[in-house]
Every structure is written in C-alpha cells, then in structure tokens.
Amino acid sequence: MYAGHVLTSEDGTVAGIIDWSTAHVGDPAIDFSGHVTVFGEESLKQLISAYEDTGGRTWDRLFEQAVERAAASALAYGYFALTTNDNNHMTGARVQLGVL
Numbered sequence: 001m002y003a004g005h006v007l008t009s010e011d012g013t014v015a016g017i018i019d020w021s022t023a024h025v026g027d028p029a030i031d032f033s034g035h036v037t038v039f040g041e042e043s044l045k046q047l048i049s050a051y052e053d054t055g056g057r058t059w060d061r062l063f064e065q066a067v068e069r070a071a072a073s074a075l076a077y078g079y080f081a082l083t084t085n086d087n088n089h090m091t092g093a094r095v096q097l098g099v100l
C-alpha cells in the first residue's frame with residue numbers, strides 16, 4: 001500500500017484506503033517500495049514479516065527487491081505520467097527526475 005493513500009484516525013488506526021484505480025494483484029514489492037520510502041527499512045522488515053505471518057506469499061530477497069524498486073520509483077512515476085499523458089503527473093515526474 002502506498003502510504004499516501006492510507007487514511008488514519010488521530011490515534012494512528014487505519015481508517016480507510018483511497019485511490020485504488022491503478023491497483024492490481026501482482027508483485028507486492030511494488031507496494032512495499034512505497035512503504036520503505038516513507039517508514040524506512042526496519043519498518044519494511046516488520047511489514048514483510050507481518051505480511052508473511054498472515055499468509056502473504058513472499059520469496060527470498062523480497063526486502064532487497066522492494067528497496068531497489070523504491071530507488072527506481074521516479075522512473076516508475078515517469079512511465080505512469082507518460083501513460084496517462086496528464087500534465088500534473090508529467091510535471092511531477094519531471095521534478096522527481098530532475099528534468100525541468
């Protein structure tokens with residue numbers, strides 16, 4: 001889950017999730033990469049462990065894959081911006097990529 005799309009109450013309890021228009025069932029490392037960007041590597045390790053404990057399918061080096069995806073997130077956003085051809089996303093991607 002992308003942290004920016006998780007709604008919480010004042011005490012930090014998850015109260016809702018927004019904007020799943022581009023969601024799919026596939027590689028959880030994509031969603032985990034957003035988590036590591038916001039909450040850090042130790043929190044990601046805990047999240048992967050909790051995910052696995054509740055039946056989520058994991059594999060060797062999932063943690064490393066998520067960290068690498070996070071490092072390449074500006075490229076993924078650039079691709080999304082090109083796909084949507086939305087000026088707001090195009091501008092945001094240019095900023096993230098340092099191409100203005």
